[in-house]
Amino acid sequence: MANLDTISRTSVVGSGYMGGGIAHVLALAGYPVALADVDAATAEKSRDRLITQAAQYESLGLFPADAAAAIADKLSAAPSIEHAVSDADYITEAVPEIVDVKLETLRRISGSARPEAIIGTNTSAIPIDELAKEVHEPSRFLGVHWMNPATFIPGVELIASTYTDAETVDVAELFVRSLGKITARVADAPGFVANRLQFALYKEALAIVEEGTATPEQVDAVVSNTFGFRLALFGPFAIGDMAGLDVYKGAYETLEQAFGERFAVPEVLTTLVEQGRLGVKSGRGLLDIAESDKDALLAYRDNAYGRLSALRADLGPAPGL
Template sequence: MIKNVSVIGAGTMGNGIAHVFAQAGYAVVLVDVAAAQLEKAVKTIEKNLDRQLAKGSITGEQKKQTLQQITIETDLQKGVTAADLVVEAATENESVKLELFKQLDAAAPEHCVLATNTSSISVTKIAAVTKRPGQVIGMHFMNPVPVMKLVEVINGYATWAEVSGMIIGLSEQLGKIPAVANDYPGFIANRILMPMINEAVYSLYEGVAGVEAIDTIMKLGMAHPMGPLQLADFIGLDVCLSILNVLHKGLGNPKYAPCPLLVNMVASGRLGMKSGEGFYTYAHGTKELVVSEKFR
């Protein structure tokens, strides 16, 4: 039975995951090496709870209880000592995750399930560096975590059926809708999404249409809430590139090769919303979309 949850990484995904677990009544330890990042994460969670409060979806007491469920920790070993479930939400880098799971395996209790929020890296490969591969699973939340309903549950080659069933049930308890995928590059969400984003970048690169036209066509013609280039900015162009490289390497198919324009944008530091500029610019202080000067 899961009572104590440790979330590793206090970035955008980590603080969102901590938020939904705490709001569902679980005791959460949010772990990050940077104390400043942890403080920022707690402020973000409080801000998001205030949004829910303003909309009437939670009460003031529920906000208070949610925040009380969260503790912060900079020491990984201390942070997972009592964990029944660890959800890793560190940077999308294979070597970082493999090293982290070795440490988690050594520090977490024997019964503890180790989940990764990876969006593309092999769960089987991550599990293989532990002594508990049957208890390793993918639990891929969508951004923004408190709002998005989907949890993509990824079974590694060795994941026990009972662990998979438990994570499916847990996702439902969080108010999410789980969908199960097997462990192949990109799983389902990104195996379909990233080629679409890549094709949108290719369409811009080849001069088929401009940024606004591409996004408008997909929003109005395909009923997408956000155009693919805006979505790429929101995800982070570096993350998109990383996932495409995983798909290209893992499947060996040239159709997954990242567009040279995307490669150059990442190399130049234009990573989308988080850097202030990608296909759009975000330094103007309004919610209005402004196309980057590079593409006007």
């Protein structure tokens, strides 16, 4: 099994927007990256695109000086998937989210990679167990779910299958963190955490549009300027604890009257409120925030919201929206 000290060469199979972003991160961290796609011409075209894009990011101050040159030096276009992975210590599979395509690609990758190489699939929602069954030596295989655009989004989900060796997860986590990313280990369930939540929100947003409560433009304006603004800095449980779980319980009761069972008060929320665990104002909620941290947390929140507001004002509105 590879360890962090022995990871020196990497490969990315799938050179589109997602795989390209991962390749950028790996190359900027100093790792040689062999890029592969359906054929050599596609991989070479993607390499050219990624170098050009790096130069654009560099000119905007989003990448460090000389980033494009560094990426050009570290990034190579492989003639085939098999060639790309043959001497890699860490391999990312980032082909389209089609089960049969992923299975065939993983068969090719795992059949040509060295036995100790770690293989991470960037699937957005397919259970890792389902993909692992087609991987040679699946103990070195896991889900490593980057978010789009991988170049800039900090979070990465790590998902072990029932076949994954614990050491594989440990090494993968250390490696991804060494790239400057923030990891979270989650269980192997369809959609994992990020996309299960993201698509639940999207479905409810569509329902709001379909029933005529708001237009798509109005929904986006509300989300991006209200709770979505907060989500840039805090997760739902931190936000709930700062707002007050008794407030949430009352809101659910109103929503349930209007929309039925899908908005019923969650049992755990009722229990917490009955126990007096209302969040920051009572000392405990779903999170256990120490009393000594309360004032500092709220001061951080206000400072962060103020600075985010200033950043948004500086950026101005998104073109076309």
